[in-house]
Amino acid sequence: MSIWERFERINPRFIFLLMLFVLITPMIRPIGLPVYITPLTQALYDWVEDLPPGSVVLFDSAFAPGSASEIEPTMRALLHHLFQNDHKVVMMAQWELGAMHSSTVLDELAAEYGKEYGVDYANVGWRAGSENWFIGLRDDFIGGMVGVDMSGNDLTEMPLTRDLAAVRPEYFAGVVCFASGNPGVDDWVTYNPNMPLFVQATAVQVPTYMRFVETRQIEALLSGQAGGAQYEQLVGQLGEASRLMDPQGAGHLLIITLMILGNIAFIVNSKKRAAK
Amino acid sequence: MLEMVQLASGAKWGFLADDGQAVSGFCMMMIMLILTYYVITRARAGFPIPHIRKIAGLEALDEAIGRATEMGQPVHISSFRSTVDQQESWAFWVYLAHTAKLCAQYDTRIINCVSDEISLAIHEEIIQTGYLEAGRPDAYNPDDVRYMSNQQFAWVAGVIGMLERERPAAQLLIGRFFAESLVLAEQGNLIGAIQIAANDSAFQLPFFVATCDYVLIGEELYVGAAYISRDPVMTGTVVAEDMVKMALFGVMIVGTLLETFKAEGADNILRTWFNY
Amino acid sequence: MKRELPMLLALGAALLRLFLELSHYQRTEMQWQLHTNQWWAFLAATAVFIGVINLCRLHMHRIRRKVAHWQMSAWCLFVMASFGLYGILLKGPFQAGNQEHWFRWIFDSVLQPADRTMFSLLAFYIASAAYRSFRMRNLEATVMMVTAAVLMLNQASIGPMIWSGWGDMAGWFMDIINAPAQRGLAIGIFLGSYAMVLRMFLGLERKHLGL
Numbered sequence: 064m065s066i067w068e069r070f071e072r073i074n075p076r077f078i079f080l081l082m083l084f085v086l087i088t089p090m091i092r093p094i095g096l097p098v099y100i101t102p103l104t105q106a107l108y109d110w111v112e113d114l115p116p117g118s119v120v121l122f123d124s125a126f127a128p129g130s131a132s133e134i135e136p137t138m139r140a141l142l143h144h145l146f147q148n149d150h151k152v153v154m155m156a157q158w159e160l161g162a163m164h165s166s167t168v169l170d171e172l173a174a175e176y177g178k179e180y181g182v183d184y185a186n187v188g189w190r191a192g193s194e195n196w197f198i199g200l201r202d203d204f205i206g207g208m209v210g211v212d213m214s215g216n217d218l219t220e221m222p223l224t225r226d227l228a229a230v231r232p233e234y235f236a237g238v239v240c241f242a243s244g245n246p247g248v249d250d251w252v253t254y255n256p257n258m259p260l261f262v263q264a265t266a267v268q269v270p271t272y273m274r275f276v277e278t279r280q281i282e283a284l285l286s287g288q289a290g291g292a293q294y295e296q297l298v299g300q301l302g303e304a305s306r307l308m309d310p311q312g313a314g315h316l317l318i319i320t321l322m323i324l325g326n327i328a329f330i331v332n333s334k335k336r337a338a339k
Numbered sequence: 340m341l342e343m344v345q346l347a348s349g350a351k352w353g354f355l356a357d358d359g360q361a362v363s364g365f366c367m368m369m370i371m372l373i374l375t376y377y378v379i380t381r382a383r384a385g386f387p388i389p390h391i392r393k394i395a396g397l398e399a400l401d402e403a404i405g406r407a408t409e410m411g412q413p414v415h416i417s418s419f420r421s422t423v424d425q426q427e428s429w430a431f432w433v434y435l436a437h438t439a440k441l442c443a444q445y446d447t448r449i450i451n452c453v454s455d456e457i458s459l460a461i462h463e464e465i466i467q468t469g470y471l472e473a474g475r476p477d478a479y480n481p482d483d484v485r486y487m488s489n490q491q492f493a494w495v496a497g498v499i500g501m502l503e504r505e506r507p508a509a510q511l512l513i514g515r516f517f518a519e520s521l522v523l524a525e526q527g528n529l530i531g532a533i534q535i536a537a538n539d540s541a542f543q544l545p546f547f548v549a550t551c552d553y554v555l556i557g558e559e560l561y562v563g564a565a566y567i568s569r570d571p572v573m574t575g576t577v578v579a580e581d582m583v584k585m586a587l588f589g590v591m592i593v594g595t596l597l598e599t600f601k602a603e604g605a606d607n608i609l610r611t612w613f614n615y
Numbered sequence: 616m617k618r619e620l621p622m623l624l625a626l627g628a629a630l631l632r633l634f635l636e637l638s639h640y641q642r643t644e645m646q647w648q649l650h651t652n653q654w655w656a657f658l659a660a661t662a663v664f665i666g667v668i669n670l671c672r673l674h675m676h677r678i679r680r681k682v683a684h685w686q687m688s689a690w691c692l693f694v695m696a697s698f699g700l701y702g703i704l705l706k707g708p709f710q711a712g713n714q715e716h717w718f719r720w721i722f723d724s725v726l727q728p729a730d731r732t733m734f735s736l737l738a739f740y741i742a743s744a745a746y747r748s749f750r751m752r753n754l755e756a757t758v759m760m761v762t763a764a765v766l767m768l769n770q771a772s773i774g775p776m777i778w779s780g781w782g783d784m785a786g787w788f789m790d791i792i793n794a795p796a797q798r799g800l801a802i803g804i805f806l807g808s809y810a811m812v813l814r815m816f817l818g819l820e821r822k823h824l825g826l
Contacts, residue, residue, distance in 0.1 A: 075747075079739040081742075096776070127490070375817075456662035465823070484669075549749075550748070561807035576811075584802065
């Protein structure tokens with residue numbers, strides 16, 4: 064059996080091992096690949112820059128901790144940006160585990176900037192009821208949240224939330240949806256199309272959401288970990304995403320190399336089989 | 340809890356919601372309803388209705404179960420997002436009933452991994468009915484309908500463990516899947532199972548296309564659910580759907596021409612109406 | 616009656632929801648939603664027990680028969696019972712205990728890394744899947760392979776380092792080729808799912824009723 068024949072029938076476990084090596088090496092010895100800012104990431108940055116001081120931005124955590132590596136860096140960088148510019152953040156969640164995960168991030172960043180709970184930020188969490196609940200928020204935010212935040216505090220007693228009557232542009236400057244599936248972006252586009260929508264999605268979702276970008280239903284779209292790295296660069300707070308761009312680049316290169324070699328093996332072996 | 344509801348503003352009446360597209364959406368819905376009623380009535384009266392083309396993935400369903408029977412291995416059929424309020428779950432139930440009946444007839448084990456507690460009872464009922472219809476109620480094994488977890492990756496871990504241990508010869512992944520699609524399909528590939536996927540989520544289609552033997556793309560999931568019943572009344576709904584689709588294509592072409600050739604500053608009547 | 620009553624209930628609920636969505640009468644809508652949310656939350660909470668019973672039955676069965684890896688079944692039952700009981704007994708069954716230190720520690724340091732590990736498996740599976748499927752078997756497969764390579768190069772920063780035009784090329788693929796295809800797919804999916812909904816609410820589809 065020639066080397067190309069062996070290569071074509073390679074055990075996938077060897078590929079897994081190779082991938083592990085390629086991902087770990089740049090973590091130990093960083094290469095320092097450059098990060099290029101895309102217009103869709105720049106759009107989110109520019110929007111935050113243009114916001115009047117004290118604007119209330121709604122965060123929607125529609126992801127589970129599994130995909131946090133792709134989504135959390137943008138959440139952190141964006142919180143840096145918003146708190147630096149003295150804006151206020153209200154966090155809600157369409158996924159129950161997203162609520163738990165994001166509260167850790169929000170509390171950490173708010174403590175770093177000395178922000179006060181209920182005045183500068185609030186976390187209302189997740190409620191059961193899926194689409195029915197979500198549609199209800201369009202008319203009545205506090206009622207839809209059954210009047211309390213994630214820890215049971217009365218929303219009508221907190222200065223930040225008591226006047227937030229509904230999830231509408233009159234009350235929120237915009238919504239940033241951190242999405243890794245459904246429910247998520249589709250619900251905003253379908254049930255609350257008037258809210259300015261900004262999205263950080265896992266990379267695999269980006270091709271699907273491009274159709275909303277073209278029609279201006281999404282104002283900015285950040286793609287996976289690369290989006291996080293770009294926003295970190297823009298804000299000047301280099302974090303996990305920037306550090307992990309090297310392994311990501313190396314992983315992609317490995318896949319491309321495997322594709323090329325696999326095709327060479329395929330062509331060589333096809334010719335051999337045809338000759339026989 | 341109802342006492343805690345805070346209403347944003349006074350109650351307001353309106354025939355249709357004040358958000359965009361409500362009127363056009365209502366009209367579209369009525370057109371589709373009337374068309375469906377017309378086609379179903381025709382089918383019930385015995386008049387011919389247009390034929391639905393063969394779908395390769397559906398034809399392969401019997402082949403996959405037959406292969407599992409020959410090998411004496413079980414068939415695995417699952418949908419990740421199988422909550423009772425989703426239309427993809429309803430479509431999945433049709434496939435589940437069909438597969439359960441075939442498996443009962445061929446005396447092949449059917450394994451179903453469930454991620455939603457509420458659906459569990461429905462899945463058990465459907466599979467049991469399949470065995471009853473095949474005249475083999477005693478062969479139904481309740482331990483083969485397994486609730487794994489309602490959390491995405493915990494469910495996946497359970498399913499791939501099952502795949503590795505019990506090595507089903509056929510794997511049917513039907514319904515809505517997210518990041519777990521590739522893990523499941525690639526694991527199925529590693530154990531050499533014949534795989535059929537049907538998915539209406541554009542995010543995961545590329546993964547299924549790359550790893551499965553047959554894929555039902557997008558609406559084929561729903562069309563297939565009507566097709567396997569072989570009932571003209573059911574397929575009538577698909578015919579109505581196709582008629583609306585053709586009409587929509589016509590609207591798109593006319594709209595594009597109007598937008599392209601309209602006078603400077605003039606309104607595109609179609610765009611205005613669809614936003615109404 | 617087993618057949619008619621659930622279908623009538625489903626049809627009634629669907630018509631009421633449709634009316635409320637279209638008429639947009641806020642107060643009724645909110646109360647209806649709060650009621651349904653509460654029913655739903657109660658139903659979901661009760662159904663968790665059904666899931667737990669099924670899980671216990673399955674794993675107890677495996678432990679009793681001492682099948683291969685039965686120890687893992689015992690571990691699964693232990694983890695489920697201990698975390699569940701800890702959460703319930705922590706501050707009483709009706710109190711919010713999700714901010715408690717050890718409860719959060721289990722979430723942050725056990726559940727999260729486990730979840731991330733499962734997600735990261737994708738990196739390995741995508742490598743083997745791409746290696747196997749991106750072959751120049753025919754024209755369509757070749758087009759798919761070239762597109763994948765262009766998009767990957769752009770996503771990984773390496774593309775723009777080699778040639779600045781990768782970004783434009785990837786953008787062209789995404790905007791001009793991908794977006795319209797996705798729109799076509801979305802229209803089909805919407806109409807397909809709408810036909811499915813009609814079949815369900817008109818009582819044509821009855822598989823869920825065991826009929």
